[in-house]
Amino acid sequence: MSLRSGLYDLGYRKEAVYWFYSAQYRGRQFGVLLDQAKMGSIGSPGFELLHAQNAFFQLVGTYINGYAFSDTDELVKVVERVQKEGRLIPDLEAAYPGVTFKGKSEWESANTDLANGMNQLISMLKEKKDDIKRQRVEGGVEEKFSKLTSKELPSR
Numbered sequence: 335m336s337l338r339s340g341l342y343d344l345g346y347r348k349e350a351v352y353w354f355y356s357a358q359y360r361g362r363q364f365g366v367l368l369d370q371a372k373m374g375s376i377g378s379p380g381f382e383l384l385h386a387q388n389a390f391f392q393l394v395g396t397y398i399n400g401y402a403f404s405d406t407d408e409l410v411k412v413v414e415r416v417q418k419e420g421r422l423i424p425d426l427e428a429a430y431p432g433v434t435f436k437g438k439s440e441w442e443s444a445n446t447d448l449a450n451g452m453n454q455l456i457s458m459l460k461e462k463k464d465d466i467k468r469q470r471v472e473g474g475v476e477e478k479f480s481k482l483t484s485k486e487l488p489s490r
Contacts, residue, residue: 342394347401347484352412354391354398359420359448361387366444367426372434380433400479406459406466413459417452421445 342350365384373380402409423445426435436444459466470476 341487342397342401345483345485346487347482348408349484349487351398351402351409352415354394354402355412355416356419357387358391359416359452360424361391362448363420363423363445364426364430366448367423367435367441369434369436379430383430383433400475401482403466403470404476404480404482406463410456410459413452413456417449417456420452421449 341347341353364387368380368384370380370384373384375381402412423441426433435441467476470480
């Protein structure tokens, strides 16, 4: 497996897109709810987790987005699903012991802002569909990614 994504490399690209965007949302959620004034520095769990997720998205994003943006209608569905699911906030304090988060009274409004911020991406994907396609063709991205197929994950 490469640094891209196990699902992506195994041909489950649509599933990889969903999980990438879901992880990206959760990473951003972690970042907005993290008390960055108390996160510490190198070696501290909050600092390391925040920077690890940023590095992951930079490394993997080129491949996942290269594929995902070849079908903006499908990408809109994924982003809308992630947005809806992201409105539920997991117990981050239990999931990340040793990390200091903002007070729970701030969580709902910060997460609502994060979820609502995805509306801009959704609108852009819908309104700029032709521009996205043109830029992908001009940049050679469409040629590289549009011929990739995706397998369906086997059901349990």
